[in-house]
Amino acid sequence: MVFAVVGPGAVGGLFAWLLQRAGEEVVAVGRPATVEAIRRDGIEVRSATFGDGVERVRAETEVPAGASVILATKVYGLQDVLPGIVDARPSEVISFLNGVEHMRPLRVALPDTPVAGASVAVSALRVSTTVVDHRSPFVRVEVPESAARFAAVRALTDAGPTVRAGGSEAEVLWAKFRLLASLALLTSYWRQPAGAALSEDPELTEAVVAEVVACSVAEGVAASELDLVRALRSVPGGMRTSLQEDLAAGAPSELDALGGALVRIGERHSIPTPAIARIVTGLSSNT
Structure with a gap:
C-alpha cells in the first residue's frame, strides 16, 4: 500500500517521516517548490x-493512483x-x-471511497x-470506530503515534473543534497567549464557551460547559x-473554518452566537 500524505507541513511532514521510518511506502504530495525541497x-x-x-521521502505533485490518502492541509487548501x-x-x-464542515465536500467528491474525519493532538x-x-512529548490520533480498519490507521499505529479508535466521526471531530475553536478565537482576538487571553474578559470567555457547547449539542454531540x-x-x-x-502575519487563516463555521451552525439551529460573531467580525476587519 502506498500512503500519500497530502500537505507535508508540520503535521503531515511528521506523519510522512514517521511512516517512512517505519518502512512504509510513502509519498509526500505538495506544491512544486515543496516537492523540489x-x-x-x-x-x-x-x-x-x-x-x-x-x-x-518520495515527493510528488500528484497523488499516486489508488493510494491511501492522509489529508493534512489547512482547511482553506482543500x-x-x-x-x-x-x-x-x-x-x-x-x-x-481542523473544523467540521470539510467532511461533506470530501464525501460529495468521493462518493465511492471510504472517507473518515480524524483528529490529532500534537x-x-x-x-x-x-x-x-516536534515539541510535544506525544502525538495522539483519534479516529472514529468506522475507520479502525483503515490501512492508514494501522500504519500510523505501528509508526509511533498513540492511536485510539472509538465513537462516531462527529464525536471525534467536535471533541477537538470545541477546544480548538474556543482557544484560537480568544487568543487571536486578544493577541495574547492562552492564559492571558482566557482571563482578559471572563464574561466573553464564558459566552464563547456557552455558544460553542450549544452548537455542539445542536449538532448531536453531547458536551458541557464545565468540561x-x-x-x-x-x-x-x-x-x-x-x-x-x-492572522498576525497577514497569512491565509482558518478563521472561517473555526469561527465562521460556528456562526453558520448557530444560524442553522437558531442558536444566537453574538460573542463568536463579535470576534469573527473584529478579526475579519483587521485582515
Whole structure:
C-alpha cells in the first residue's frame, strides 16, 4: 500500500517521516517548490520523543493512483487539492483537517471511497519547508470506530503515534473543534497567549464557551460547559495558536473554518452566537 500524505507541513511532514521510518511506502504530495525541497533535502524531524533525523521521502505533485490518502492541509487548501485526490481514485481518505464542515465536500467528491474525519493532538512547528520541530512529548490520533480498519490507521499505529479508535466521526471531530475553536478565537482576538487571553474578559470567555457547547449539542454531540472550561484551563498558559500566528502575519487563516463555521451552525439551529460573531467580525476587519 502506498500512503500519500497530502500537505507535508508540520503535521503531515511528521506523519510522512514517521511512516517512512517505519518502512512504509510513502509519498509526500505538495506544491512544486515543496516537492523540489523534499526531493533535495528529505524531511528532517527534531523530536525528543522519536529522535532527530532525516528521512528520504518520495515527493510528488500528484497523488499516486489508488493510494491511501492522509489529508493534512489547512482547511482553506482543500479546494486546491481535492481535484487531484479525486483523479487518483484513492483506496481510502483519512482527513486531519481542523473544523467540521470539510467532511461533506470530501464525501460529495468521493462518493465511492471510504472517507473518515480524524483528529490529532500534537505540538509541531514547520521550521522550514523540510524541517519539522516536534515539541510535544506525544502525538495522539483519534479516529472514529468506522475507520479502525483503515490501512492508514494501522500504519500510523505501528509508526509511533498513540492511536485510539472509538465513537462516531462527529464525536471525534467536535471533541477537538470545541477546544480548538474556543482557544484560537480568544487568543487571536486578544493577541495574547492562552492564559492571558482566557482571563482578559471572563464574561466573553464564558459566552464563547456557552455558544460553542450549544452548537455542539445542536449538532448531536453531547458536551458541557464545565468540561470545556476544564480543558481550556489545562492548556499551557504561554501557548499561542496557529490562527493567532497566521492572522498576525497577514497569512491565509482558518478563521472561517473555526469561527465562521460556528456562526453558520448557530444560524442553522437558531442558536444566537453574538460573542463568536463579535470576534469573527473584529478579526475579519483587521485582515
